[in-house]
Amino acid sequence: xxxxxxxxxxxxxxxxxxxxxxxxxxxxxxxxxxxxxxxxxxxxxxxxxxxxxxxxxxxxxxxxxxxxxxxxxxxxxxxxxxxxxxxxxxxxxxxxxxxxxxxxxxxxxxxxxxxxxxxxxxxxxxxxxxxxxxxxxxxxxxxxxxxxxxxxxxxxxxxxxxxxxxxxxxxxxxxxxxxxxxxxxxxxxxxxxxxxxxxxxxxxxxxxxxxxxxxxxxxxxxxxxxxxxxxxxxxxxxxxxxxxxxxxxx
Amino acid sequence: xxxxxxxxxxxxxxxxxxxxxxxxxxxxxxxxxxxxxxxxxxxxxxxxxxxxxxxxxxxxxxxxxxxxxxxxxxxxxxxxxxxxxxxxxxxxxxxxxxxxxxxxxxxxxxxxxxxxxxxxxxxxxxxxxxxxxxxxxxxxxxxxxxxxxxxxxxxxxxxxxxxxxxxxxxxxxxxxxxxxxxxxxxxxxxxxxxxxxxxxxxxxxxxxxxxxxxxxxxxxxxxxxxxxxxxxxxxxxxxxxxxxxxxxxxxxxxxxxxxxxxxxxxxxxxxxxxxxxxxxxxxxxxxxxxxxxxxxxxxxxxxxxxxxxxxxxxxxxxxxxxxxxxxxxxxxxxxxxxxxxxxxxxxxxxxxxxxxxxxxxxxxxxxxxxxxxxxxxxxxxxxxxxxxxxxxxxxxxxxxxxxxxxxxxxxxxxxxxxxxxxxxxxxxxxx
Numbered sequence: 111x112x113x114x115x116x117x118x119x120x121x122x123x124x125x126x127x128x129x130x131x132x133x134x135x136x137x138x139x140x141x142x143x144x145x146x147x148x149x150x151x152x153x154x155x156x157x158x159x160x161x162x163x164x165x166x167x168x169x170x171x172x173x174x175x176x177x178x179x180x181x182x183x184x185x186x187x188x189x190x191x192x193x194x195x196x197x198x199x200x201x202x203x204x205x206x207x208x209x210x211x212x213x214x215x216x217x218x219x220x221x222x223x224x225x226x227x228x229x230x231x232x233x234x235x236x237x238x239x240x241x242x243x244x245x246x247x248x249x250x251x252x253x254x255x256x257x258x259x260x261x262x263x264x265x266x267x268x269x270x271x272x273x274x275x276x277x278x279x280x281x282x283x284x285x286x287x288x289x290x291x292x293x294x295x296x297x298x299x300x301x302x303x304x305x306x307x308x309x310x311x312x313x314x315x316x317x318x319x320x321x322x323x324x325x326x327x328x329x330x331x332x333x334x335x336x337x338x339x340x341x342x343x344x345x346x347x348x349x350x351x352x353x354x355x356x357x358x359x360x
Numbered sequence: 361x362x363x364x365x366x367x368x369x370x371x372x373x374x375x376x377x378x379x380x381x382x383x384x385x386x387x388x389x390x391x392x393x394x395x396x397x398x399x400x401x402x403x404x405x406x407x408x409x410x411x412x413x414x415x416x417x418x419x420x421x422x423x424x425x426x427x428x429x430x431x432x433x434x435x436x437x438x439x440x441x442x443x444x445x446x447x448x449x450x451x452x453x454x455x456x457x458x459x460x461x462x463x464x465x466x467x468x469x470x471x472x473x474x475x476x477x478x479x480x481x482x483x484x485x486x487x488x489x490x491x492x493x494x495x496x497x498x499x500x501x502x503x504x505x506x507x508x509x510x511x512x513x514x515x516x517x518x519x520x521x522x523x524x525x526x527x528x529x530x531x532x533x534x535x536x537x538x539x540x541x542x543x544x545x546x547x548x549x550x551x552x553x554x555x556x557x558x559x560x561x562x563x564x565x566x567x568x569x570x571x572x573x574x575x576x577x578x579x580x581x582x583x584x585x586x587x588x589x590x591x592x593x594x595x596x597x598x599x600x601x602x603x604x605x606x607x608x609x610x611x612x613x614x615x616x617x618x619x620x621x622x623x624x625x626x627x628x629x630x631x632x633x634x635x636x637x638x639x640x641x642x643x644x645x646x647x648x649x650x651x652x653x654x655x656x657x658x659x660x661x662x663x664x665x666x667x668x669x670x671x672x673x674x675x676x677x678x679x680x681x682x683x684x685x686x687x688x689x690x691x692x693x694x695x696x697x698x699x700x701x702x703x704x705x706x707x708x709x710x711x712x713x714x715x716x717x718x719x720x721x722x723x724x725x726x727x728x729x730x731x732x733x734x735x736x737x738x739x740x741x742x743x744x745x746x747x748x749x750x751x752x753x754x755x756x757x758x759x760x761x762x763x764x765x766x767x768x769x770x771x772x773x774x775x776x777x778x779x780x781x782x783x784x785x786x787x788x789x790x791x
Contacts (some may be wrong), residue, residue: 134392138496138504143708143737159514267703312705317733334570347736351729354747355704358696358726 131179141180143314155341181215198236210305210329240279254289266311305343407467414492428625431644437465481518494531548582611682670777673709689760693773694725700770724752
């Protein structure tokens with residue numbers, strides 16, 4: 111047990127249940143980093159994190175406060191697609207109800223309407239997000255910086271060949287100033303709907319973008335306990351890592 | 361027919377060495393003026409060409425295969441500069457052939473990066489290939505690990521004699537089902553050791569707080585099995601006999617790759633018609649020293665300083681596991697140049713708890729602050745953070761006087777550190 115965990119157990123402001131969606135098949139680019147950041151920041155804010163997993167065929171846990179899902183390879187998406195469809199209605203209900211969710215890359219695509227793969231077959235999405243994705247021969251790879259009205263400047267790294275376009279039912283997460291983002295045509299990156307944050311960025315996303323992590327945490331706590339009483343996490347190294355990342359070439 | 365290729369290539373090589381240039385330029389020149397040079401020269405070797413590829417351990421494994429074959433009296437040509445691209449092979453060939461373009465060797469053992477290996481085997485079908493593993497690494501170059509696995513399959517398809525596969529890596533073992541021509545042999549692990557070597561699918565499930573995934577059944581008999589790893593010794597089993605041997609190599613992953621090297625070396629010696637001398641093979645194996653930067657130990661102020669190359673999550677995990685922190689001062693150097701991998705995500709797939717007790721003295725490299733942030737989230741203490749590698753190294757050496765030291769570093773950070781260290785200690789020059 112770390113000192114922070116020990117403190118949290120003795121003076122916790124409440125428990126937040128964080129569900130990782132398909133960590134076994136969708137985890138390719140440091141997605142564990144996002145779950146770890148949520149766990150640690152909950153502790154630093156004085157709450158007790160409970161980290162849960164949902165994989166293909168599992169029983170879906172009760173009382174989930176926050177959902178985080180990662181990127182997968184094409185093969186990982188194939189493995190989960192039937193199971194995801196079976197959970198679609200439940201997840202749509204939770205999203206509409208305001209459950210905070212973070213979905214990266216592969217699950218971002220499948221939270222949309224469909225992903226038409228490069229090889230031809232169309233993988234249906236669960237339609238939480240009004241977005242469509244088409245596989246291409248062009249791989250968008252490199253450092254990304256974008257500006258978001260909610261979260262300020264967001265830093266990360268992208269690596270995807272699916273290109274996503276947004277429908278009228280979602281807002282972009284932000285406007286790209288370095289890199290490609292959703293596709294090689296417009297300058298949008300990611301998507302926002304209710305309390306769902308969707309993005310192509312890893313690197314991992316949350317460590318260098320604590321504002322997004324704290325939005326997810328605050329929303330989860332407020333839904334469960336009414337008010338969020340933040341702690342004072344030390345974000346000096348996040349700030350310095352962002353400054354150095356910003357200077358790196360595409 | 362008299363060819364100008366060799367004299368011209370040798371001239372370019374000599375000039376480029378005088379200028380202190382890279383090792384691949386003469387190879388490029390030769391490729392341009394005589395595209396058939398490499399194929400012609402290598403196909404004259406009596407025991408053909410062996411290609412070693414995979415994500416982790418190519419350099420050390422190739423070194424082992426070469427030394428094992430030499431122990432059996434074979435003359436081996438290899439690309440030991442670590443320039444594991446086709447041009448590097450052509451350049452290395454230029455250094456070895458005589459002025460008439462003849463190569464005095466029995467067999468070539470070549471380390472090739474996955475993508476370049478495909479390019480190479482399309483020109484020169486190898487007689488043997490050894491495929492080590494497919495792990496998340498350089499996804500910024502190859503896109504997905506399944507794509508990388510396809511590249512390895514392509515190498516196997518072009519192999520004419522024997523394909524040696526890692527039985528414990530599902531993406532590699534699966535290649536056996538996709539090829540029909542060549543003979544397939546495996547190297548494997550004792551069941552008790554399998555959890556020590558996460559394959560890429562286990563990567564995430566091996567993270568704390570999660571349950572392990574079901575094991576891939578070891579249905580295939582392996583030609584060589586690593587049965588046990590001690591601190592400086594190991595047990596290998598082949599031909600139904602278990603052999604214990606001292607090992608100079610450090611790091612469990614290096615020792616697993618020793619099993620791989622044994623399979624390939626046994627196959628090549630077997631085919632050469634000389635009865636392979638098992639005792640000599642094992643003795644040679646016990647004497648293999650690490651390749652540069654791969655657990656290499658230098659001496660600084662009378663204390664050992666070990667360089668551990670880390671370039672992907674599994675390599676970093678195994679590095680931390682193989683080289684326990686106790687009693688050592690540690691430094692971590694992370695760059696994000698092309699050869700290092702540009703995406704920092706991989707640091708988040710490594711757990712650093714093993715460094716919690718002793719902490720890390722110095723963090724450096726272009727992405728030193730990404731590393732600092734990573735350690736902060738694992739509750740690991742660290743001292744100074746300085747992106748300037750020479751300054752950070754100097755401080756590390758000053759601040760940890762009288763203690764053995766260890767540096768975990770990405771590829772280009774390792775080159776920078778070796779360059780600095782060569783000013784104050786003996787560093788083997790690899791040219």
